[in-house]
Amino acid sequence: MELFFRYVRENWVDLLVFTGQHIMMVLIGLLLALVVGIPLGIMASRNRVSARIILTVANIIQVFPSLALLVLLMVAFGLGTTTVVVGLFLYSLLPVIRNTYVGLTQVDKSIMEAGKGVGMSPLQIMINVQLPLALPFMLTGIRIAAVIAIGVATIAPLVGGDGLGREIYSGINMNNSARLYAGAIPAAILALLADLALERLQNATRVAGR
Incomplete structure (x- = not known):
């Protein structure tokens, strides 16, 4: 551990840069998943056929091993951060879609009928009633997606990406446990903090919902 702390003291600037890169890749991938996944979850909640198609496609993407998916994306996007961000986006889709779908379908029908009774349109019911009540479920999906994305981002260097994975793989290749821990420990802390x-x-949101 003494070697680890010495390495951190000597290279803390680089470690901060890698941590920032790691966070940015995860945030961009997760944001894209929210922009695409929430509308898809809403669409799935409105139609059973759409639900089967959307959830099946999202499940297929999730089944791919992360490294295999990134290698396939590398063929289309080349080496670099873009490939990693697209991979994180695809890996984050299923939790976002599924939990949005589950949250919306779990809303009490009587509450929706009450909304109709006071003259609310379907769009108003969706925005003012269903989505707020489904928010705890949606946050569960975002929470799962964030932790997955932080973990998957550690293999970014294998396809030319940046982030804390650089220290992890440098440590493995050089048989340097201090560098390995310098990448792995911050990544683990990021996952714990996000969770x-x-x-x-x-x-x-659950307390506010009650």
Whole structure:
């Protein structure tokens, strides 16, 4: 551990840069998954046929091993961060779509009927009733997607990406445990912090919903 702490003291600037790169890749991939996944989840909740098609395609994407998916994407997008971000986007889709779908379909029908009774349009019911009540479920999906994305991002260097994975693979190739831990420990901390922050937000929305 002494070697690890010495390495961190000597290279903390580079580690901060790698951590920032790691966070940016995850945030962009997750944001894209939200922009695409939430509308797909809404679409799935409105029609059973659409639900089967959308969830099946998302499940197929999730089944692909992360490295195999990134290699396939590399053929289309080349080496670099773009391939990693697209991979994180695709890997984050299923939790976002599925939990949006589940959350919307779990809303009590009587509440929706009450909305209709006071003259709300279907769009108003969706925005003002269904989505707020489904938010805790949706946050669960975002929480799962964030943790998955942080983990998958560690293999980014294998397809020319940046982030903390650079230290992990440098440590493995050079048989340098200090570099390995310098990449792995911050990545693990990022995953724990993301999970904790989203869990608290999820609990807050549940309390507000009650």
